[in-house]
Amino acid sequence: MIGHDIRNPLQAITSELYIARQSIAETPIKELAGLALESINLIEEQTDYISKIVSDLQDYARPLKPELEEVDITKVIASIFQTVKVPDSIKLVIDLKGFPKIETDLTLIRRALSNLVINAIQAMPEGGTLTINAEKTGRQAIFKIEDTGKGIPEEVKNRLFTPLVTTKAKGQGLGLSVVKRIVEALGGTIMFESKSGKGTKFTIRLPLKE
Numbered sequence: 408m409i410g411h412d413i414r415n416p417l418q419a420i421t422s423e424l425y426i427a428r429q430s431i432a433e434t435p436i437k438e439l440a441g442l443a444l445e446s447i448n449l450i451e452e453q454t455d456y457i458s459k460i461v462s463d464l465q466d467y468a469r470p471l472k473p474e475l476e477e478v479d480i481t482k483v484i485a486s487i488f489q490t491v492k493v494p495d496s497i498k499l500v501i502d503l504k505g506f507p508k509i510e511t512d513l514t515l516i517r518r519a520l521s522n523l524v525i526n527a528i529q530a531m532p533e534g535g536t537l538t539i540n541a542e543k544t545g546r547q548a549i550f551k552i553e554d555t556g557k558g559i560p561e562e563v564k565n566r567l568f569t570p571l572v573t574t575k576a577k578g579q580g581l582g583l584s585v586v587k588r589i590v591e592a593l594g595g596t597i598m599f600e601s602k603s604g605k606g607t608k609f610t611i612r613l614p615l616k617e
């Protein structure tokens with residue numbers, strides 16, 4: 408499968424970058440080291456970006472088989488922000504109201520929430536507020552990801568979850584179609600509300616067992 412063909416060389420690049428970073432740290436020529444490290448950081452960022460695209464393509468291409476386990480959503484959200492950088496201009500508000508552990512697929516829920524978070528950040532190039540809410544009501548888990556960004560362009564509203572639909576110069580248009588596939592594989596639903604210039608809110612509802 409193509410995913411593997413791309414992933415193996417990516418893995419090799421990542422390991423080599425690690426070695427390069429070590430060697431540079433030991434060089435006595437500090438000015439050169441600074442420049443080289445800067446390049447390495449950029450290469451790493453771009454490799455992560457390729458890696459993300461490959462994951463989305465794979466998630467889109469393969470059947471999703473959720474593997475349920477006890478998941479601590481607080482940890483999932485914390486781990487998302489270890490990889491996704493929030494610019495200083497964006498205020499992050501996380502409200503989990505003592506959200507309990509739930510039975511779900513850790514990798515899938517992480518991917519879905521992180522795709523929504525990335526879109527929200529990208530919708531606020533001038534800054535704003537990103538609010539993440541999780542609550543459990545009865546037998547449902549409800550997640551809300553809200554931004555105060557530009558709003559969803561009218562022309563994509565009715566095709567938002569279709570693959571390859573993007574309004575971004577460097578967009579892939581896979582993020583939301585993957586989110587929808589994941590949510591449906593977990594038996595849930597996703598909806599959005601959006602106002603031009605005001606912001607967007609995505610709501611995911613997942614059914615829970617007793």
Ligand SMILES: Nc1ncnc2c1ncn2[C@@H]1O[C@H](COP(=O)(O)OP(=O)(O)O)[C@@H](O)[C@H]1O
Nearest residue numbers: 526527530558559573574578579580581582583
């Ligand atoms: N939070 C958001 N605010 C405004 N527009 C959004 C938001 N999330 C998604 N969109 C719109 O939906 C399109 C598709 O999103 P997505 O499937 O994640 O692909 P991509 O991010 O690669 O463009 C985006 O290009 C953008 O126009």
Ligand SMILES: [Mg+2]
Nearest residue numbers: 525526582583
């Ligand atoms: Mg996206």
